[in-house]
Amino acid sequence: MVERPGLPCGCWADGSSVARIAVNDPGVYWVTVTDANKCTATDTVFVKGTTCLVGLFAPTAFSPDGNGHIDVLWPMPYGRV
Secondary structure, three states, X not given: OEEOOOOOEEEEOOOOOOOEEOOOOOEEEEEEEEOOOOOEEEEEEEEOOOOOOXXXXXXXXXXXXXXXXXXXXXXXXXXXX
């Protein structure tokens, strides 16, 4: 959620003039606000996307005592499995 502070009038990059917008996708988001004296200010936010991995990692070699035998094998989930 990106919110514009309590300024009297604003316009988001998508043309809306609501107090806040939900950001669901990466991209550039900006808002221009105008106060009662007709002074304007613009601010820009760059939202970077990320790829979250999901799965199960199972080690194929773990030998804490160095004898070459797998002593402990604990599969580890990552992400939302």
